[in-house]
Amino acid sequence: xxxxxxxxxxxxxxxxxxxxxxxxxxxxxxxxxxxxxxxxxxxxxxxxxxxxxxxxxxxxxxxxxxxxxxxxxxxxxxxxxxxxxxxxxxxxxxxxxxxxxxxxxxxxxxxxxxxxxxxxxxxxxxxxxxxxxxxxxxxxxxxxxxxxxxxxxxxxxxxxxxxxxxxxxxxxxxxxxxxxxxxxxxxxxxxxxxxxxxxxxxxxxxxxxxxxxxxxxxxxxxxxxxxxxxxxxxxxxxxxxxxxxxxxxxxxxxxxxxxxxxxxxxxxxxxxxxxxxxxxxxxxxxxxxxxxxxxxxxxxxxxxxxxxxxxxxxxxxxxxxxxxxxxxxxxxxxxxxxxxxxxxxxxxxxxxxxxxxxxxxxxxxxxxxxxxxxxxx
Numbered sequence: 001x002x003x004x005x006x007x008x009x010x011x012x013x014x015x016x017x018x019x020x021x022x023x024x025x026x027x028x029x030x031x032x033x034x035x036x037x038x039x040x041x042x043x044x045x046x047x048x049x050x051x052x053x054x055x056x057x058x059x060x061x062x063x064x065x066x067x068x069x070x071x072x073x074x075x076x077x078x079x080x081x082x083x084x085x086x087x088x089x090x091x092x093x094x095x096x097x098x099x100x101x102x103x104x105x106x107x108x109x110x111x112x113x114x115x116x117x118x119x120x121x122x123x124x125x126x127x128x129x130x131x132x133x134x135x136x137x138x139x140x141x142x143x144x145x146x147x148x149x150x151x152x153x154x155x156x157x158x159x160x161x162x163x164x165x166x167x168x169x170x171x172x173x174x175x176x177x178x179x180x181x182x183x184x185x186x187x188x189x190x191x192x193x194x195x196x197x198x199x200x201x202x203x204x205x206x207x208x209x210x211x212x213x214x215x216x217x218x219x220x221x222x223x224x225x226x227x228x229x230x231x232x233x234x235x236x237x238x239x240x241x242x243x244x245x246x247x248x249x250x251x252x253x254x255x256x257x258x259x260x261x262x263x264x265x266x267x268x269x270x271x272x273x274x275x276x277x278x279x280x281x282x283x284x285x286x287x288x289x290x291x292x293x294x295x296x297x298x299x300x301x302x303x304x305x306x307x308x309x310x311x312x313x314x315x316x317x318x319x320x321x322x323x324x325x326x327x328x329x330x331x332x333x334x335x336x337x338x339x340x341x342x343x344x345x346x347x348x349x350x351x352x353x354x355x356x357x358x359x360x361x362x363x364x365x366x367x368x369x370x371x372x373x374x375x376x377x
Contacts, residue, residue, distance in 0.1 A: 019276030027051035050271020082150035088259030090238025108359025110305035111325025114145030114298030145294025146364030148327035165273030228369025
């Protein structure tokens with residue numbers, strides 16, 4: 001009888017609490033969105049499953065010497081995973097649409113407004129006593145507005161390591177939920193006729209331009225803002241491997257197996273911070289709320305800037321592409337294309353949206369560099 005009692009007391013059923021049940025349901029919801037709705041399955045499957053493992057009582061995989069905790073320490077706390085991911089993203093990125101239409105740089109810049117607006121908002125709410133965030137913590141939270149998970153992790157590992165888990169969860173959650181969050185904002189700020197605007201064909205960009213651009217971009221930004229060099233440097237290095245044409249083996253490795261392996265471990269490590277103890281508290285919920293506000297402001301700012309450019313430009317600009325100015329590559333561009341096709345099945349906006357999407361990656365990296373430059377020790 002005592003053995004049965006000991007077995008029962010050691011089981012997960014006997015130890016599970018309400019908070020863990022809630023978080024298990026949340027993680028199952030993430031898996032449902034990934035598997036059934038196909039919302040960014042590469043992110044949500046790994047994050048959701050990591051969350052399940054961290055909320056089952058008695059499973060020590062996400063704490064102490066557990067695998068997921070060690071991966072979290074080695075990959076996220078050191079900032080190594082974000083840099084490797086950025087190298088892979090660079091190798092997957094084509095700067096052609098941005099070079100063909102340089103005006104879209106303004107859309108990438110406008111979409112970063114959400115970062116700084118949320119920084120000010122978090123500081124203001126802390127002054128009012130709603131939250132208790134320092135200026136450095138507010139800056140790390142604001143980066144979520146760029147919908148750029150690697151940048152958010154990198155910045156928080158330097159400015160607010162104590163909030164790294166919550167910020168990582170929020171940033172990657174909003175990256176994955178771009179198809180749900182963005183369309184209502186885009187439709188609310190544009191008319192049907194604006195969403196139906198057809199843009200002119202982009203010019204052909206030469207190979208030489210594509211090789212010179214990442215080198216020039218890195219040198220210009222790094223010389224003026226050295227703190228942005230690690231992220232932007234890895235991004236430009238990955239892109240140079242893609243475009244130079246002499247290291248195809250390295251480029252394919254970075255685009256495929258390397259970024260896939262890192263994505264698996266990064267997703268599991270982020271998911272391990274979805275435990276009830278670390279997630280269900282006021283600060284974490286506040287970070288999620290502020291992150292959502294930042295992302296919404298960033299999307300709206302990009303759309304409004306595109307509307308203004310359409311009024312002033314000699315060539316038509318579909319305001320929808322402004323929403324791609326957030327850094328979620330290529331999710332935001334795909335969402336823009338989908339919304340555009342709903343209004344006009346012949347209107348393919350994907351390549352036009354990739355310009356501001358790539359500009360958003362550059363913009364969020366520069367914004368991160370500015371915050372690190374002024375706020376880091």
